[in-house]
Amino acid sequence: MVSGSRLERLLRQGEFVVCGEMSPPQGADKAPILKKCEYFRGYVDAVNLTDNQTAIVRMSSIVSSFFVLEGGCEPIMQMTCRDRNRLAQQSDLLGAYAIGIRNVLCLTGDYQTFGNQGDAKGVFDLxxxxxxxxxxxxxxxxxxxxxxLKPPPAFFIGGAANPFAEPLEMRIIRLEKKVAAGVHFIQTQPVFDWSRFEKWMSAVRDVGLDEKVFIIVGVMPVRSAKALLYMRDEVPGMSIPDECIKRMESAQDPKEEGIRMCVETMQRLRNTPGVRGIHIMPVMWESITPRLVEEAGLLPRPEPLSIEETSPETAETS
Amino acid sequence: MSKFTEAIAEFTEKHPTLYRCVLLGENMFKKAIFGCQDCGQCVLSYNAFVCCMRCPKQMRNGPCGGTRANGRCEVYPNRPCIWWLIYKRAKWMGRAAKLKKYHVPVDRRLEHTSAWMNMFAGRILPLDLSKELREIELPKKEPPPKW
Incomplete structure (x- = not known):
């Protein structure tokens, strides 16, 4: 056991975890965060707080994570390398730990020109x-x-992986590097392209990385075929097969079809060896999370044992 | 490196004109051939002689998640992803194992200094093509004076 966070305890107990995701508000008020916490409390085990996602300014992920704690959920604070140099990153991490944040997801970050302030300087120090x-x-x-450091923090460290970007072998090398660097869990891009995901997953299993790191796989509910087309054409590194788009286009009620597609993916992931959890990324549609978790049969969410109750084998740090 | 190379570096760094000439020579060669970005701590030998600092995000440890399906960069769609190039070239040269090396954070003090002299002085890993990857604990050395 590293951090003793709820997410870590559940993973080490062998539970199949569910993570949510929330974009902090574009405003100086915590009320939207507390409101969104209601969609997550009791339905997911931890919530990702994005750090200026797609390089668009929002409330800081550290402060939003603090409000999520206040709202009764467990945060996974995302930290990118785009906005801070190594000094700021280290001092922010110390502060984040001190206010009770235990999970951190380390990302490089979207390039600044993807946002609406493309004239900004990207740091990318680390x-x-x-x-x-x-x-x-x-x-x-x-x-x-x-x-x-006295006392040192004890973070449960996360990293990201993209199973869909080419070349596959390089993706595995990079994942291996992350594991060697000390990552504890991995969150992936949302799955639409099953054949590619299966290929990546079997490559991960072949080198035994699923034993060394907890792999939490992303899913995304979409509301229209347009959203899928946008992701296919505008979001680099995403793979959307044509049959998904056809299915959404031919659906009577695209919203319902999107939910059904997402639930099917979740159920399939539940039975994929090596997958230890699901990460639901409903971009600006957080209110759908409870329904997805319920329809995928992942309720009720398990309560983790306390740190003392955890058996020594599962408590071992990996 | 050896005492001899350290002496060369020390001598060069004491003489601004000589140092500038070395730097100019190195830049002319590396900029023309590799598109060198002057980080002063060359990792070309690990990256199949493609400079990873040309990546907009200056990724030193592998590609970001945004490589397009056609191998283009997510930021500049008309450019290839540098790590795509590195991977293809490393495969072709049989050096894919070298891509597994973990690169420590860039020492920003060494930017715009001569990587050759830094290597001679023992500030960075030597350009070693014959031996397997080794983890060398580098001695903490002062950065060179900037002329």
Whole structure:
């Protein structure tokens, strides 16, 4: 056991976890966060808080994570390398731990020109693998400078993986690097293209990475065929097969069809070896999360054992 | 590196004109052939001689998640993804194993200094083509003076 967070305890107990995702508000009020927490409390085990997703300014992910704690859910704070240099990253991590955040997802971040302030300077002082290594080092009580941390934080460290981008072998090499750097769990891009996902997953199993790291796979409910087309054409690194688009186009009620498609994916992932959880990414449609979790038969969410109750084997740090 | 190379680096760094000439020579060669970005801590030998610092995000440890299906960069669709190039070239040269090396964060003090002299002085890993990847604990050395 590293951090003792709810997410970590559930994963180490062998439970199939469900994560949600929330975009912090574009405004100086915490009320929208607390309201969205109602869609997550009791339905998911942890919620991702995006860090200026697609390079569009929103409330800071650290502060939003704090409000999510206040709202009774467990946050997974995302941290990108785009907006901060290594000094800011380390000091923000210390502050985040001190206010009770235990899960951190280390990302490189979308390039600044994808947002609406493309004239900004991207920092990219570290990359995501180096950030993971930095957090792992901080867990061991050491800053990048070599200075000792007293007391050190104990983060449950996450990283991202994209099973759909080419070339496949390079993706596995990068995942291996992340594991070597000290990542504990991995969240992936949403699955639409099953054949490609199966290929990636079997490559991951072949090198035994599913044993070393908890793999939480993304799913995304879509409301229209247009959304799928947008993702296929505008979001790099996404693979949307034509049959998905056809299915959405020919549906009587695209919204319902989107939900059904997402639930089917969730049920299929539930039975895929090596997959340890689901990460639901309803972009600006957080209110659908309870229905998805319920229809996929993942309710009620299990309660984790306390740290003392956890058996020594599962408590071992990996 | 050896005492001899360290002496060369020390001598060069003491003489601004000589150092500038070395830097100019290195830049002319590396910029023309590899599109060098002057980070001062060259990893070309690990990356099949494609400079990874040309990536908009300066990824040193592999591609970001945005590589397009046709191998183009997510930021500049008319450019190839640098890591796509590195992978293809490393495969062709039989150096794919070298891509597994973890690269430590860039020492920004070394930017715009001579990577060759930094290598000679023992500030960065030597360009070693013959041996397997090794984890070398580098001695903490002062960055070179910037002329």
């Amino acid at each position: 990359d995501s693998v180096q950030l993971i290594h930095t957090v792992a080092d901080m867990n061991r009580g050491r800053l990048l400078s070599g200075d000792e």
